[in-house]
Amino acid sequence: MLIKTHNLATVLRFIVPSLIGVLLFMTPLNYQGMLTIPIAIAAQWLQQLLADALPAMVMVIVLFSACVTLLQRLFKVQFIHRNDFLKSLFEVSSIVLLIRMLAAVFIILTFFTLGPKAIHSADTGALILHGLLPILFSIFIFAGLLLPLLLNFGLLELLGTLLTRVMRPLFNLPGRSAVDCITSWLGDGSIAVLLTSKQYELRFYTQREAAVIGTTFSAVSITFSLVVISQAGLAHLFLPFYLTVCAAGIVAALIVPKLPPLCWKADRYIDNSEQSASELIPAGHSVFSWAIAQALHKSANSPSFTETFSDALKNVLEMLLTVIPVVMATGTTALLIAQYTPVFEYLGYPFTPILQWLGIAEAAAASKTLMVGFVDMFIPSIMAAAIESDMTRFVIATLSVTQLIYMSEVGALLLGSKIPVNIIELFIIFILRTLVVLPVIAAIAHLIF
Numbered sequence: 001m002l003i004k005t006h007n008l009a010t011v012l013r014f015i016v017p018s019l020i021g022v023l024l025f026m027t028p029l030n031y032q033g034m035l036t037i038p039i040a041i042a043a044q045w046l047q048q049l050l051a052d053a054l055p056a057m058v059m060v061i062v063l064f065s066a067c068v069t070l071l072q073r074l075f076k077v078q079f080i081h082r083n084d085f086l087k088s089l090f091e092v093s094s095i096v097l098l099i100r101m102l103a104a105v106f107i108i109l110t111f112f113t114l115g116p117k118a119i120h121s122a123d124t125g126a127l128i129l130h131g132l133l134p135i136l137f138s139i140f141i142f143a144g145l146l147l148p149l150l151l152n153f154g155l156l157e158l159l160g161t162l163l164t165r166v167m168r169p170l171f172n173l174p175g176r177s178a179v180d181c182i183t184s185w186l187g188d189g190s191i192a193v194l195l196t197s198k199q200y201e202l203r204f205y206t207q208r209e210a211a212v213i214g215t216t217f218s219a220v221s222i223t224f225s226l227v228v229i230s231q232a233g234l235a236h237l238f239l240p241f242y243l244t245v246c247a248a249g250i251v252a253a254l255i256v257p258k259l260p261p262l263c264w265k266a267d268r269y270i271d272n273s274e275q276s277a278s279e280l281i282p283a284g285h286s287v288f289s290w291a292i293a294q295a296l297h298k299s300a301n302s303p304s305f306t307e308t309f310s311d312a313l314k315n316v317l318e319m320l321l322t323v324i325p326v327v328m329a330t331g332t333t334a335l336l337i338a339q340y341t342p343v344f345e346y347l348g349y350p351f352t353p354i355l356q357w358l359g360i361a362e363a364a365a366a367s368k369t370l371m372v373g374f375v376d377m378f379i380p381s382i383m384a385a386a387i388e389s390d391m392t393r394f395v396i397a398t399l400s401v402t403q404l405i406y407m408s409e410v411g412a413l414l415l416g417s418k419i420p421v422n423i424i425e426l427f428i429i430f431i432l433r434t435l436v437v438l439p440v441i442a443a444i445a446h447l448i449f
Helices: 008-026 038-049 054-075 078-082 084-090 094-111 125-146 155-171 177-186 189-201 207-216 222-231 235-258 287-300 305-340 343-348 351-357 363-374 379-386 390-402 410-416 423-448
Strands: 029-031 034-036
Touching: 008 038, 008 125, 008 155, 008 177, 008 287, 029 038, 038 125, 054 078, 054 084, 054 094, 054 125, 054 305, 078 084, 084 305, 094 125, 094 305, 125 189, 125 305, 155 177, 155 235, 155 287, 177 189, 177 207, 189 207, 189 410, 207 235, 207 423, 222 235, 222 379, 222 390, 235 390, 235 423, 305 343, 305 410, 343 363, 351 363, 351 423, 363 379, 363 390, 363 423, 379 390, 390 423, 410 423
Parallel strands: none
Antiparallel strands: 029 034
């Protein structure tokens, strides 16, 4: 009866794009021996197709972003100032301008291998330019163009309403946040950050909800998790490893958002207006019928194809011109600190007695790996290769995946997005996640070994 109140065009406008969106973003496929999703396969294909040209293309993007931003700061070009989209891209704060200029310097030195080797070495700038940015470029192209399939035609309204009775009591989050987690788990954490940021901009998430989802539910994909445990030499323990990751991740999701700084975030939207959306099911509706009603209402009011495609292109441009420079600047800086200073080694010292208390062998060596996970997810498991204890390597690998916020990708993406978190807050959340999940991981490790 409910569907009959809408015409066939509205129903098809909901069903067809939503099914395509589910297929692309949420359907697991076994591809080359790895579990992934079609959008990640497409991104990988594009990356392979443009492999030789991508570093140069990314460099042009970073330089264009920096130069136009600087020109707009100096000369106030009226064409840019009068266009709301261009204004949002290039009329930015002094800090953002500084980050884009730093990214331009780093990418020139790295691409042409100029200046100090510390900047363009394989462990710093080259790792970001040749290892990470081509991946992000490919993901941004497809995710930016295809995210409207999830956002614009009613799918998130359907799933959000259905899952609210799970997500709201457990995590005090809208039901649609489960979609971000599923997309991340099956595909890539960067896609989930983009999805979260876009929904925050569209006023589906409050400041608190966006910050919690971005820092808690942008889970490491199954594929990357397999790479990490293999690097630790424990690929045969993948199943108990990933079950431990899930258990520790749920505990962190229950506890960390209730602590500062996340609990201090306001339940206000991006425009600072008060939260207004009601998740109550009206009288006369079941959860399912109300979910269908919400989805069809969204579909009936969805933009035209031309508007959707225009918005999708703007999504892609925004990601490329704003996020990639942040990743280049902050990722390279974090790797420089990790590789050429003892900062993270010193930060790990207080964890030695904690590891000893938890019964982790080679605690002193293990403590050196804990804080470096803030820089990159893979570095701890690489450092752990020198540790003899299987259990200790298991703990380090599991911890590096559940710490979640690493500046070479997810952390930098969060900073480049409109999600309201800064680098100090990200580091505090990283520390809190480490302290919360470490006892859980250690307890399970003692049961396994």
